[in-house]
Amino acid sequence: MEYLVQQLINGLTLGAIYGLIAIGYTMVYGIIGMINFAHGEVYMIGAFISIIAFTILGPFGFASPIVAIIIVLAVALIFTSVYGWAIERIAYRPLRGSFRLAPLISAIGVSIFLQNYVHMLQGAKMKPIQPVVRGGFVLAQEGTFVVQITYLQIGIIVATVALMAGFTYLIQRTSLGRAQRACEQDRKMAALLGVDVDRTISLTFVMGAALAAVAGLIFTLYYGAVDFFIGFLAGLKAFTAAVLGGIGSLPGAMLGGLLIGLIEAFWSAYFPIAYKDVAVFGILVVVLIFRPTGLLGRPDIEKV
Amino acid sequence: MGQVKPAEAFREAALAALIALLLAIPLVGFRLVDGLRGLSIETRFDWVAWGVSAVFFGRLAIALSGTRRRLLPDLKSVGAALSNLPGGLSRFAGGAMLVGALLLPLVPFADRYVVEIAITVLIYVMLGWGLNIVVGLAGLLDLGYVAFYAVGAYSYALLSINFGWSFWLCLPVAGLLAAAFGVMLGFPVLRLRGDYLAIVTLGFGEMIRIILLNWKDFSGGPNGISSIPRPDFFGFPFARTAEDGQTTFHQLFGLEFSPMHRIVFLYYLILILAMLTNLFTLRMRRLPLGRAWEALREDEIACRALGINPTMIKLSAFALGAMFGGFAGAFFATRQGFISPESFSFIESAVILAIVVLGGMGSQIGVVIAAAFLILVPEFLxxxxxxxxxxxxxxxxxxxxxxxxxxVAHRSPSARLGGRA
Amino acid sequence: MSLLTVEHLTIRFGGLVAIDDVSFAAEDRRITAIIGPNGAGKTTVFNCLTGFYKPDVGRMCVAADGQEWLLERMEGFRIARDAGIARTFQNIRLFPKMTVLENLLVAQHKALQRASMFSLAGLVGAKSFRLAEQAAIERARGWLERCKLVHVADDEAGSLPYGAQRRLEIARAMCTGPRILCLDEPAAGLNPAESAELAALVRSVRDEEKIAVLLIEHDMSVVMEISDQIIVLDHGRKIAQGRPDEIRANPDVIRAYLGTDEEAVAAP
Structure with a gap:
């Protein structure tokens, strides 16, 4: 039982990371109908920028870990967003409106480029840092086994929930959100009605990148080590999460992320850990067979 | 196109430089260095400065000369010429390529290195042609094609090592097994919309790789399978000395032994396999099934209204594409003599897909050009x-x-009213 | 028994009853027009008949050659393949990158696929398949001639002018060898001369082939001229049924559908 609770906490933390990345996939897919294959690499870049920022701050001493994290967060948000913006501007925008697979191949190219670019600049080795936040609450104890929720985990879950709330507000209540939803429905019509479509799409990429940066920071804090390859699998799983939740749906992305985090945590606890990714994809296939548009996706009525 | 004002050009260049600066600072400007006491930082602001000024002056030069707008159309017209090759000319180009390929091992500069690279290119040509059935003709986005390649490779490796089956027996079996995997995967997921299919196939590719990596008793895990039997010439091995009662290839033909024999044999083998794939596809395009693939790519709803069962048509494309992947995999295993899950990662699927898309969806000759380009460029680098x-x-x-x-975006019709196309 | 019998057809989308208890029958060698204001549920009837929607209530039965097919129980492609219902679409759905001839060959998939023995005979180039393919091309040529498309047979379907695309869609539907042909606004976007030509084509199909034609059309001149039977839908319900002269005189139709705009009826 205690073990179960511990895995639940771990799974939620992991799920928060996947969910934040998944939102980036789902938003971009919703607005321009493409799989932004490079999004996983944006997350990896976010993690790298975070770890670099922490290392730079290191010698100044952490007056308070919270201050350090806020500074790093700001740095990571800004620089990662620029990457998100630049990718769209350089590699996707010229291909908008051309043949369906062209942007996908371009995205795969960007993904290969970014991965190897970071590899080339920062080396292949795993980069570890000292834990920034320590300690936590002990929830239960049984013999030597301690169920603990760390301050970090609490912070992650609170931050994710806050981000989700803010984001939902942004999409539903602000003019930017309205423009975004209008572009999703009908880009041409939105343009005719005076929505700046280019700007809206750019901002979508920037927001996606910003959330990926947060996910990258969380990863850095939680696992304490980063390498150039983390983007691929995390991106893959986050995209799986977006599809599982119903692509195009923001709550779906979060739900999908949480589910995948939980599946991974529980599978790792009770079954051979090596096959946890197989389990994740297996569940995706099963869900899609019974609900082809994902858990929260709108069933699309075929227009004939 | 009017003259670009210098001030305007300067502004654009400054903006580009600013973006480049923001991109470069965090990852180029700082480098993490592992030390005894954890990470430390090394700065490389000189690199940033070089990069940013290169972007600034490059952008300025382009903006001032106003060539950006002219350069692209120029390149485009070259491409248009490529794609508008009339049917006859593109057939001529195809014939010339085939003759070139047949003669390649005979030309003087074709040393071992050249032929080996040519073999690699041909493997990718074959994979491209196989995937072209799925993506180019049927319009199904498959991001896990490498899984079928892996199934073929492991089929051959395991069957030949454990049961002593010959390459020629294993080849069809590998293809059929890969096709069976295609059907197994395809049946539940082919109802899904295009992009869902993409992620499921991608997941499937990863699943196969993870299983191969972890199921050590079966696949040897990360160490892979080594000493896979090399191909022989229909029962005559390519060896320096024969085992008891055997005749080697060079003895059979009264030649001096040379390691090149096997390589040249492998070259022609993959050339034949690839050409078979090509002929099969060209033939299928003129058959009702092939036409249904293309029709399905164009409009699935119209297909249904014409009494075509989309699931079966998709499944057939998926299975046949997988089969050729399986053949190529078996060839890969016998050529390398060693396989491990590392050879079947997502990047391979991405490269094969890129070959198909860069070539021009559905274009057979485009696949050859793209494969040559994507394999040779990294080779030269x-x-x-x-x-x-x-x-x-x-x-x-x-x-x-x-x-x-x-x-090559040109598509030649599969039938003409005035007679055969 | 009629070739096509539709009884108590009802379908709801959420709270909206798109079709409410509609029954009708259609016969061989007859043109049955379905008319009604926008949103009356005309295309939805077609979508039910051709299996794109499953009705909530109702029975749709095709009876021919001593066999019966219950459409509501069949998958869409089977309805086209086995029951023999072919259709065109309001917003033309051709295979745009394929040639006109190829479009017509895809329509003959069933026969050709059998002749090619699921590609095996085709791959080895068997004579039986070559003959079947020749026959299919001849059949396509016949329809191209009737639809005045022979000269563009080898052009990409997507490059044809709008009117030609409409005719090609009809030719393609006819190449499936249907028992019932459903035309969804075939005259939409055509000029008067083209409309008249289209009307003649539809009438010749009725007169020369043993099939039933179902026609959704807003162009009243076409409807009144060629229909043998007209069914009027309004808000998903059938409000009238009869010969063109009966419909023209029907006060319910004039009130509910035509409103004050009586010119549309009076014109022909």
Missing amino acids: RDFSQYRMVLFGMAMVLIMLWRPQGL
Whole structure:
């Protein structure tokens, strides 16, 4: 039982990371109908920028870990967003409106480029840092086994929930959100009605990148080590999460992320850990067979 | 196109430089260094300065000369000429390529290195042609094609090692097994919309790789399978000395032993396999099933209204595409003599897909050009191995920007009213 | 028994009853027009008949050659393949990158696929398949001639002018060898001369082939001229049924559908 609770906490933390990345996939897919294959690499870049920022701050001493994290967060948000913006501007925008697979191949190219670019600049080795936040609450104890929720985990879950709330507000209540939803429905019509479509799409990429940066920071804090390859699998799983939740749906992305985090945590606890990714994809296939548009996706009525 | 005002050009260049600066500072400007006491930082602001000024002056030069707008159309017209090759000319080009391929091992400069690379290119040509059935003709986005390649490779490796089956027996079995995997995967997921299919196939590819990596008793895990039997010439091995009662290839033909024999044999073998794939596809395009593939790519709803069962048509494309992947896999295993899960990672699927899309969806000759390009470029960049993959990714983006519809976008009809096409 | 019998057809989308208890029958060698204001549920009837929607209530039965097919129980492609219902679409759905001839060959998939023995005979180039393919091309040529498309047979379907695309869609539907042909606004976007030509084509199909034609059309001149039977839908319900002269005189139709705009009826 205690073990179960511990895995639940771990799974939620992991799920928060996947969910934040998944939102980036789902938003971009919703607005321009493409799989932004490079999004996983944006997350990896976010993690790298975070770890670099922490290392730079290191010698100044952490007056308070919270201050350090806020500074790093700001740095990571800004620089990662620029990457998100630049990718769209350089590699996707010229291909908008051309043949369906062209942007996908371009995205795969960007993904290969970014991965190897970071590899080339920062080396292949795993980069570890000292834990920034320590300690936590002990929830239960049984013999030597301690169920603990760390301050970090609490912070992650609170931050994710806050981000989700803010984001939902942004999409539903602000003019930017309205423009975004209008572009999703009908880009041409939105343009005719005076929505700046280019700007809206750019901002979508920037927001996606910003959330990926947060996910990258969380990863850095939680696992304490980063390498150039983390983007691929995390991106893959986050995209799986977006599809599982119903692509195009923001709550779906979060739900999908949480589910995948939980599946991974529980599978790792009770079954051979090596096959946890197989389990994740297996569940995706099963869900899609019974609900082809994902858990929260709108069933699309075929227009004939 | 009017003259560009210098002030305007300057502003654009400054903006580009600013963006470049923001991109470069965190990852180029600082480098993490592992030390005894954890990470430390090394700065490389000189690199940033070089990069940013290169972007600034480059952008300024382009903006001032106003060539950006002229350069692209120029390149585009070259591409248009490529794609508008009339049917006869493209057939001529295909014939010339085939003759060239047949003669390649005989030309003087074709040393071991050249032929080996040619074999690699041909493997990718074959994979491209196989995937072209799925993506180019049937329009199904398959991001896990490498899984079928892996199934073929492991089928041959395991069957020949454990049961002593010959290559010629294993080849069809490998193809059939791969096709069976295609059907197994396809049956539940082919109802899904295009992009869902993409993620499921991608997941499937990863699943196969993870299983191969972890099921050590079966696949040897990360160490893979080594000493896979090499091919022989229909029962006559390519060996320096024969085992008891056997005749080697060079004895059979009264030649001096040379390790090149086997390589040249492998070359012709993959050439034949690839050409079979090509002929099969060309033939299928003229058959009702092949036409149904293309029709399905164009409009699935119209297909249903014409009494075509979309699931079966998709499944057939998926299975046949997988089969050729399986053949190629078996060839890969016998050529390398060693396989491990590392050879079947997602990047392979991405490269094969890129070959199909860059070639121009559905174009057979486009696949050859794209495969040659994508395999040879990294090969020539071998000396810059550090930058190889960076340049590779960049090239993929640039080609897509240059020709989004692929190198050869021409489609020749499968039937003509005036007689055969 | 009629070739096509529709009884108590009802379908709801959420709270909206798109079709409410509609029954009708259609016969061989007859043109049955379904008319009604926008949103009356005309295309939805077609979508039910051709299996794109499953009705909530109702029975749709095709009876021919001593066999019966219950459409509501069949998958869409089977309805086209086995029961023999072919259709065109309001917003033309051709295979745009394929040639006109190829479009017509895809329509003959069933026969050709059998002749090619699921590609095996085709791959080895068997004579039986070559003959079947020749026959299919001849059949396509016949329809191209009737639809005045022979000269563009080898052009991409997507490159044809709008009117030609409409005719090609009809030719393609006819190449499936249907028992029932459903035309969804075939005259939409055509000029008067083209409309008249189209009307003649539809009438010749009725007169020369043993099939039933179902026609959704807003162009009243076409409807009144060629229909043998007209069914009027309004808000998903059938409000009238009869010969063109009966419909023209029907006060319910004039009130509910035509409103004050009586010119549309009076014109022909």
